[in-house]
Structures are given as structure tokens and as C-alpha cells.
Amino acid sequence: MGMKTGIAPSAPMTCVFVGAGNLATRLACALQRCGCVVAGVCSRTLSSAQRLAGLLGCKAVERPEELPPAQMCFFSVKDDALPGLARRMKDWQPAAVFVHTAGSVSLDVFAETGHACGVLYPMQTFSREREVDFRRIPCFVEASDEATLGRISVWATCLSDSVIPLDSRRRRYLHVAAVFANNFTNHCCELAGELMCQAGLQPEWLLPLIDETAAKLHDMPARQAQTGPAVRYDREVLSRQRELVAQVSSRMAEIYDLMSESIHRQTEEK
Amino acid sequence: MGMKTGIAPSAPMTCVFVGAGNLATRLACALQRCGCVVAGVCSRTLSSAQRLAGLLGCKAVERPEELPPAQMCFFSVKDDALPGLARRMKDWQPAAVFVHTAGSVSLDVFAETGHACGVLYPMQTFSREREVDFRRIPCFVEASDEATLGRISVWATCLSDSVIPLDSRRRRYLHVAAVFANNFTNHCCELAGELMCQAGLQPEWLLPLIDETAAKLHDMPARQAQTGPAVRYDREVLSRQRELVAQVSSRMAEIYDLMSESIHRQTEEK
Numbered sequence: 001m002g003m004k005t006g007i008a009p010s011a012p013m014t015c016v017f018v019g020a021g022n023l024a025t026r027l028a029c030a031l032q033r034c035g036c037v038v039a040g041v042c043s044r045t046l047s048s049a050q051r052l053a054g055l056l057g058c059k060a061v062e063r064p065e066e067l068p069p070a071q072m073c074f075f076s077v078k079d080d081a082l083p084g085l086a087r088r089m090k091d092w093q094p095a096a097v098f099v100h101t102a103g104s105v106s107l108d109v110f111a112e113t114g115h116a117c118g119v120l121y122p123m124q125t126f127s128r129e130r131e132v133d134f135r136r137i138p139c140f141v142e143a144s145d146e147a148t149l150g151r152i153s154v155w156a157t158c159l160s161d162s163v164i165p166l167d168s169r170r171r172r173y174l175h176v177a178a179v180f181a182n183n184f185t186n187h188c189c190e191l192a193g194e195l196m197c198q199a200g201l202q203p204e205w206l207l208p209l210i211d212e213t214a215a216k217l218h219d220m221p222a223r224q225a226q227t228g229p230a231v232r233y234d235r236e237v238l239s240r241q242r243e244l245v246a247q248v249s250s251r252m253a254e255i256y257d258l259m260s261e262s263i264h265r266q267t268e269e270k
Numbered sequence: 271m272g273m274k275t276g277i278a279p280s281a282p283m284t285c286v287f288v289g290a291g292n293l294a295t296r297l298a299c300a301l302q303r304c305g306c307v308v309a310g311v312c313s314r315t316l317s318s319a320q321r322l323a324g325l326l327g328c329k330a331v332e333r334p335e336e337l338p339p340a341q342m343c344f345f346s347v348k349d350d351a352l353p354g355l356a357r358r359m360k361d362w363q364p365a366a367v368f369v370h371t372a373g374s375v376s377l378d379v380f381a382e383t384g385h386a387c388g389v390l391y392p393m394q395t396f397s398r399e400r401e402v403d404f405r406r407i408p409c410f411v412e413a414s415d416e417a418t419l420g421r422i423s424v425w426a427t428c429l430s431d432s433v434i435p436l437d438s439r440r441r442r443y444l445h446v447a448a449v450f451a452n453n454f455t456n457h458c459c460e461l462a463g464e465l466m467c468q469a470g471l472q473p474e475w476l477l478p479l480i481d482e483t484a485a486k487l488h489d490m491p492a493r494q495a496q497t498g499p500a501v502r503y504d505r506e507v508l509s510r511q512r513e514l515v516a517q518v519s520s521r522m523a524e525i526y527d528l529m530s531e532s533i534h535r536q537t538e539e540k
Contacts, residue, residue, distance in 0.1 A: 022497060078502055078504055079499065079504050079506065079507045080504045080505065080506045080507065104499070104507045104510060104511060123475065123476075123478075123479055124478065124479055124482055125479065125482055125483060125486065125495070125497045125498075126497065127486070127490070127494075127495065127497070130486060130489055130490070132482060136478045137478055138475045138478065162475070164475070166471075169469075170469040170470065170471060172469075172510070172511075172514055173465050173466065173468055173469030173471065173514065174466070174469065174471055174475075175511070176465055176511045176514055176515055176526075177462040177463070177465040177466045177471070177476060178462070178476070178479055178498075179462075179498055179499065179500075179511065179526075180458045180459070180461050180462035180465065180526075181458065181459050181462035181476045181479050181480050181483070182479050182480070182482075182483045182497070182498065183496065183497065183498035183499075183500060183501070183529075183533060184455075184458040184525075184529045184533075185454075185455035185458045185459060185480070185483050186483055186486075186487075186492050186495055186496055187492070187496065187529055187532060187533050187536075188450045188451065188454040188455045188458065189450070189451050189455060189487060189492045190491075190492035190493050190496070190536065191450050191532075192447040192448070192449075192450035192451035193447070193491070193492055195443050195446055195447040195450065196443065196444070196447045198443055199439075199440045199442075199443035199444065200440070201436075201440060201443065201444055201447070203491075205393065205408045205432070205434070205444075206393075206447060206448070206451045207487065207488060208393075208394065208406045208407055208408060209393055209394055209395065209448055209451050209452050210451050210452070210455070210484045210487055211484050212394055212395055212402065212452075213395060213451070213452045213455050213456055213484065214480045214481050214483065214484035216395065216397065216400060216456075217456075217459060217477065217480055218477060219400055220397070220400070221460075221463070221473075222456050222457070222459045222460035222463055223460050224397075225395070225397065225456055226453065226456055226457065226460070227292060227395045227396065227397070227452070227453065228395075228448075228449055228452065228453035229349065229374070229449065229453075230449075230453060231453070232348055234348055234349050234350045235350065236349065236350045237349045237350065237374045240374060240442070241374065241442075241445070241446045241449065244442055244443065244446055245446055251528075251531075251532055251535070252532075254528060255454075255528055255529070255532060256446075256449075256450075258521075258524055258525055258528055259453075259454045259457055259525070261521075262457060262461075262521055262522075262525060263453060263454075263457050265521070266457070266460065
């Protein structure tokens with residue numbers, strides 16, 4: 001990956017996207033900004049394909065077989081849909097490199113297609129409407145062979161300042177870590193917002209706390225950053241809070257118990 | 271609270287601190303910067319009192335009774351310790367306003383002391399060594415009477431741009447919301463870091479994701495910001511991830527199940 005970051009590779013590249021969801025949208029737009037030609041977008045929901053194709057100024061289709069020829073085909077679909085799709089695309093454009101963007105799916109998913117193949121997994125939470133700075137997103141790459149790894153890495157390096165080769169086995173850990181660090185933290189914030197609303201309080205008042213929670217982790221490990229009743233093991237507070245949460249929702253109370261216990265146990269292991 | 275923010279009240283004030291933990295440290299330093307005279311710090315652990323007193327240039331004592339006279343006495347101790355401490359301090363400095371800083375403790379804790387009393391709860395996660403911008407921290411205030419509320423609010427307004435009067439009942443919700451938004455999110459990040467280490471990956475790679483999780487919440491509600499396998503209900507991914515997590519820790523697997531189920535159910539309620 002000896003190329004300068006942020007500079008488009010000298011040879012132009014044409015790619016197509018199967019999938020038009022959050023990740024596909026942000027990745028396709030970022031690749032286009034790097035000088036990559038996105039020639040077509042496919043989605044089972046034609047309106048999704050049309051929305052993304054509208055942003056890119058390219059063709060929208062409903063079936064992948066209708067996509068124009070390309071050097072690289074990105075598969076950004078629901079992880080569970082990938083194996084079936086790979087089987088179906090076996091004989092399509094044999095010279096194209098097949099690349100998927102799923103954290104939890106092995107490169108092997110393409111094994112039987114016979115295509116040169118790889119993975120480009122940008123570890124970030126994407127929403128269609130929200131622009132993100134791709135340069136800061138760690139992109140994890142893997143490929144069936146060195147030449148393909150080089151081709152994918154060239155584009156990844158054009159997108160991001162951190163391109164890290166990683167095999168499928170370790171990427172599974174990465175993906176589940178991302179689930180804890182994003183999906184679960186976000187859900188805790190959602191529940192916090194519900195508790196605020198329950199008492200007629202503005203959920204926005206939580207934002208400085210949420211910002212500081214993230215900012216602190218640049219300074220110290222999470223274990224050291226931990227504060228609050230569970231890490232202090234304030235039994236009275238824990239039992240009163242538990243009671244209050246149970247009045248709002250029994251599921252939230254279960255989460256309260258399990259998380260508090262887990263924090264307390266981690267502290268004891270210190 | 272008609273005063274200009276950031277300007278110290280014209281009458282000087284002398285205060286003392288019972289407690290020298292994270293919150294006491296950051297609050298006492300911030301008050302001193304606002305022009306408040308912090309005359310003494312007390313902690314059962316004398317070395318803690320000395321550390322904070324060293325920062326402030328004041329007296330450190332082990333027993334609250336040894337503190338110099340003051341107009342305001344801040345109690346920043348473990349929540350569970352507050353009732354016993356309030357009883358013990360009943361006859362101490364009858365003219366001083368007693369103020370506690372605990373999210374989960376009612377103002378009533380001071381009822382039997384006969385002192386004018388109040389609460390100043392800055393909703394933030396504090397660590398001794400980490401400076402925070404107090405101006406951005408929402409401070410929730412309550413007092414036994416209007417005059418005392420005014421006196422506390424004057425200092426709170428000097429510390430922060432958001433000073434919000436809030437009764438004890440609603441502050442309990444606020445505090446448990448803060449536990450979800452900070453303690454639990456931070457713990458999820460800790461577990462994410464453990465999963466990274468498990469696979470020999472750098473926990474720092476999670477930071478852009480964690481930053482974006484927080485940043486996104488300024489743009490959209492948490493429910494709308496949610497991404498990942500649970501909200502998409504990718505059953506295959508969920509079961510494979512569950513299996514992987516269980517190999518690392520059964521407690522982590524319990525958290526994985528409960529959080530994923532909770533995310534999925536919230537989505538269905540949409």
C-alpha cells in the first residue's frame with residue numbers, strides 16, 4: 001500500500017453496487033469522490049436503488065444480472081442474504097472482482113463463484129442521510145490473492161487513513177466488538193432517553209454526558225473511566241434505582257441488573 | 271437567575287467540601303475558578319483530602335467537625351454515606367447552607383438537620399485527573415426555600431450555561447438515565463475492547479465508531495440511529511455472534527442476548 005493517501009489510483013475503475021442501504025450509500029458516494037466510476041446500483045427495492053443511483057448519477061436496476069459490466073462488484077446486502085446471492089451470481093462477469101462489505105461474513109462466501117474476491121469492511125455506523133468523514137474510518141481488507149488485495153487496498157487507501165489487512169476469523173471478533181461499542185451503547189442511550197421522557201425531562205440534556213463518555217475513552221481505558229453506583233457498589237442506590245426502572249419496564253430492569261452486576265464483577269477483578 | 275453567566279457573584283462566598291472524590295475535585299476546582307473561596311476539604315481518607323486541598327491551596331482534615339466555618343458546605347460523598355453524615359452534622363455551623371451533589375439522594379436527607387439546604391447535581395462523569403468544561407454540563411438545582419435556591423443558582427450559573435431547577439423525585443429518573451447513558455455505554459465499550467484484545471486487535475480502532483455513535487445523537491434520535499444485526503434481525507449473524515461471544519465469557523453472552531432482544535423488540539414497536 002505504498003501509495004499516497006487521498007489520491008485516486010491512476011487507472012480509472014468502474015464498479016457496481018448490489019445493495020443500496022446505509023453502508024452502500026456512504027461507500028458508493030465516497031468511492032465516487034475518489035474518482036471511481038460507479039456504473040450501476042441494484043436493489044430488490046427499486047426505489048432504494050433509484051435513490052442511490054440519483055445521488056451518483058448512474059443506472060438503477062432491480063436484478064443484479066441487469067447491472068452494466070464493471071471491474072469491481074460491491075455486495076452490500078443484509079449479511080444473511082449474501083450466501084444465496086453469491087451462488088446466484090456465480091457465472092456473472094467472470095473478470096469482475098467480487099467484494100463484500102459485511103463484518104461478520106467470511107471471504108469463503110465467494111469461494112464457489114470462482115471470482116477473484118475480497119472484503120472491504122469500513123467499521124462505522126452509517127445512516128443514509130448522515131455524511132461521515134471516511135478518512136477517519138478504519139477499513140479492514142482481505143482478498144483471495146495478493147493482486148486482488150492490492151487492488152482493493154488501493155481504493156481503501158484512497159478512502160481512509162487506516163487500512164488494515166485482516167482475515168475473516170479475526171474480523172468476526174471485530175464485528176461483534178463493534179456491536180457492543182455502537183449498537184449496544186446506542187441502545188443504552190435510547191433507554192436513557194425513555195427514562196428522561198418518563199419524568200418529563202428533555203433527552204437532549206444527556207448529550208454532554210454522552211459526548212464526554214466518548215471523549216474520555218481517548219484519554220483512558222474504559223475500566224478506568226467507569227463511574228457511578230455499580231462501580232462504587234452503592235447497594236442502596238442500586239436497589240432504589242432498580243425499583244424505579246422496574247416501574248418503567250421489566251426488560252429495562254433486567255438490563256439494569258445484568259449491566260450493574262457485570263460492572264461490579266469487572267471492578268472486583270481489577 | 272437573572273445574572274450574567276460566567277461572572278462571579280459580587281458577594282464573596284466561602285465554602286467547604288466534605289468528600290474529595292472525582293465530583294468533589296472537579297466541582298471544587300470549578301467553583302474556585304468562579305471566585306468562590308474553598309476554605310477546607312474533608313475526607314475519611316486524609317491523603318485524598320490532602321490531594322484536593324493541595325490543588326486548591328486550602329486546609330485538609332479527616333473529620334468534618336474540623337472544617338473551618340463556611341457559608342456553604344458541599345457534601346460530595348458516596349450516596350449511601352449521606353444519611354449518616356447528615357445526622358452527624360446536625361448541630362454543625364447552623365448558619366451554613368448544606369448542599370449535596372448526589373443524583374439519587376432526596377433533598378429530605380437534610381430535613382432533620384434544620385439547616386437551609388439544597389442540591390447541586392452536575393450531570394456528568396468525572397475523573398479526578400480529567401479536566402471538563404463545566405460550562406457545558408447541565409446542573410440541576412433544588413433547595414429548601416426560594417432564598418437558598420437563589421444562592422445555589424447564582425453559583426451554579428457561574429459554573430454552567432444550563433442550570434435547571436428540578437425536584438428530588440424527577441432527579442431520580444435523571445440519575446438512572448445518566449447511568450444508562452454513561453455507566454452502561456462505557457461498560458459496553460469496555461467489553462468491546464476485551465473482544466478486540468481477544469483477537470489481538472487494537473481497542474483504539476473502536477474510537478472513531480464510538481465518537482460517531484455519540485455525534486450521531488446530536489442529529490437524530492437513538493432509535494433512528496440504530497444499525498447492526500439486531501435491528502435488521504439478521505438471525506444467522508445473531509446466532510453466530512452469540513456463539514463467538516459465549517466462547518469469551520458467559521456473562522458477555524447474556525448481555526449480548528438481552529441487548530439484542532431489547533433492540534429487536536423496540537424496532538417492532540416502531
